Amino acid sequence: MLQPSAEQAPLIAAIDLGSNSFHMVVARTSNGEPRILERLGEKVQLAAGIDEDRQLSEAAIQRGLDCLGRFAQMVNHLPEGAVRVVGTNALREARNRQEFIRRAERILNHKVEVISGREEARLIYLGVSHTFPGMDGRRLVVDIGGGSTEFIIGQHFESQLRESLQMGCVSFTQRFFRDGKITPGSHAKAYTAARLELMSIEHGLRRLGWQQAIGASGTIRAVGLAIKGAGYGNGEVNREGLTWLKHKLFKLGDVEKIDLDGVKPDRRAIFPAGLAILEAIFDALELSDMTHSEGALREGVLYDLLGRHHHEDVRERTLNALVERYHVDLEQAARVETKALEAFDQVAADWDLDPERHRELLGWAARVHEIGLDIAHYHYHKHGAYLIEHSDLPGFSRQDQQQLALLIRGHRRNIPRHKFEELSDDGARLTRLCVLLRFAILFHHIRGPQEAPAVRLKAGENSLHIEFPEGWMERNPLTSADFAQEAEWLKRIDFDLSVR
Structure with missing residues (x-):
């Protein structure tokens, strides 16, 4: 079941985990505009707690968590999609950022994103331009x-x-x-x-x-x-x-x-x-x-959050620019995206996939999975993953880019299991998204507008069964061979793929 969007929620909030101070703004939306109800800010000086080895001290982590404990009372009851939490330079620099993020998310009950410096700059400008x-x-x-x-x-x-x-x-x-x-x-x-x-x-x-x-x-x-x-x-x-x-x-x-x-x-x-x-x-x-200007990063985050729910998502513009820059075959990308999302809808409940966040991530990956071809065909999945991970992509957090890059890296040949496992909390779900992306790509291996059959998918914990119309696989030996090879690739990560 879809979570309420920020547009439907009675309140929305933005939290800026700055290197010096943490700030929060809480607003109510009216006619697509936020009306600020509350502003909170505390000096935390997270950056002062980073040592020469780029480790956040426990004291600095605790200062931040204590502040978030006070913020949490106003936001931890709000639905997913109504709150956006962004971390800036101190969390970009800290090697043990995940320790802080894990504990912060438990307190806030919302995801914490670490954003790049240029993404921070974009959001700051958005906050200034809307309040000046x-x-x-x-x-x-x-x-x-x-x-x-x-x-x-x-x-x-x-x-x-x-x-x-x-x-x-x-x-x-x-x-x-x-x-x-x-x-x-x-x-x-x-x-x-x-x-x-x-x-x-x-x-x-x-x-x-x-x-x-x-x-x-x-x-x-x-x-x-x-x-x-x-x-x-x-x-x-x-x-x-x-x-x-x-x-x-x-x-x-x-x-x-x-x-x-x-x-x-x-x-x-x-x-x-x-x-x-x-x-x-x-x-x-x-x-x-x-x-x-009184407007800054937190106000920019607020307006960006509103834009996502009014079909003005800057991430869509970023992806459109990306596929144009790297000459992606738009028709093929659209076919793969449609099939991947159809498959997602069949198995999301069984695989405990978020119908909003994970579906969105899979759609993005399907749209840009071939950008590496503009570099070279050999290892193009690796080229594409590198481009996604290391480019400045307005609207995307570092976690977004890392996960998207990993899906593109794993969309063909060997799946780098250890990289998925490094994501711990979301690694298993991301692996399942990768399987769905690979399925959609194989399904449309033969490019073109030819009619594609309807298929039924049945998901187990570490398995996927695909049922084609009777006799279709026999009439399409290339697709049959593709899925047989795919089953061998997936065995390497202890995943069972069966086709009938």
């Missing part, structure tokens, strides 16, 4: 997070260039201001490190150009308010204010002495690092001022 007054020209949006900084140039609701750099107010605090002292030397080191990071993207940003610069983070908001408190602006960040603020911090000399308008006590420790990064951005991009 419209304009005709291009916008530059900057978000200084705890572990990474995102840069986006876009127009209206569409981002045109998205970049993510490995610099953030928490990670730079750990590198340059660990002792809490604020000196010209420590500031210069942080500033120089940021300028070096910016060198890889500043030319591309400036070549595209923008008419307005917007900041979308707590750091930029705090800097703007501190500058306003000193009488150098109305809440925006400007060069005169940055210069004053830098020298003010030098005079204070210690994060414990920071007592500025707009800088909350829990932000004091990371404030000097954020200021150094922001000054480097102003200099590299030759900015004169930057306005702050």
Whole structure:
């Protein structure tokens, strides 16, 4: 039975598991628009708990889980599809992210997705563009997070260039201001490190150009308010204010002495690092001022969630662009997708497959399973899997891409059993999806619009029985041989395929 969609649910929610803070917004939908009912945020500083071996400490994990325990009271009763939880740079970096994710999902009762830096940038821009007054020209949006900084140039609701750099107010605090002292030397080191990071993207940003610069983070908001408190602006960040603020911090000399308008006590420790990064951005991009937007990643996640339920799913556009770029045979892909979903509907209940999430994943895999042919026919399933796993695919989480890549990797010849088993919780179901995809591809091995017979499928725990119309297999010896070979391949993963 289908779960209620976000459109049908009384409430929807977005949770942003940032490197510095965790944020949650809860909204009610009305005429396709969210009306924010609740905003919650807590400083967790997940990035501060990552050691040199890129392991999250138990203390950092517990800080995050304690925060989510408080968030959970508002969302763990909501239906699947009404809540989206995204993790950013700290979880991208942590080698033991799965330990945190497993425990977090148990608390929230919702799936946690880890998104790429460029996907984070896309969602940030979506949040800004929906919550900031419209304009005709291009916008530059900057978000200084705890572990990474995102840069986006876009127009209206569409981002045109998205970049993510490995610099953030928490990670730079750990590198340059660990002792809490604020000196010209420590500031210069942080500033120089940021300028070096910016060198890889500043030319591309400036070549595209923008008419307005917007900041979308707590750091930029705090800097703007501190500058306003000193009488150098109305809440925006400007060069005169940055210069004053830098020298003010030098005079204070210690994060414990920071007592500025707009800088909350829990932000004091990371404030000097954020200021150094922001000054480097102003200099590299030759900015004169930057306005702050209240909308950011969590609002972007909310609007993206709404779009998925109003047939404006960016993932569909991403897949359409992918099949066009790699010259996929659209008719063959459509035939395979139709047959795979027909098979899914017959066995979903017996195989405990989610009628929404797993069905969607199978459809995607059927649509793009041949993209590797544009590279080479030899091992094209491996080429396709690599492209899916390592491309920037707007709308897809890292888990989405990993699972999709695995289905494409396993759609022909040997199924890499150990890779499926590594997914633990979903490995068995993903293997079953792979079997269905392989069935659909074999069924349409002979390309063309020829009439295909109706078949009946019966699923066991590790078996699939396929029943063709009487005499059909005898009249189609190539298909018969294909399925006999397929049965041999599946024996290697202890799966029984029988055909009659």
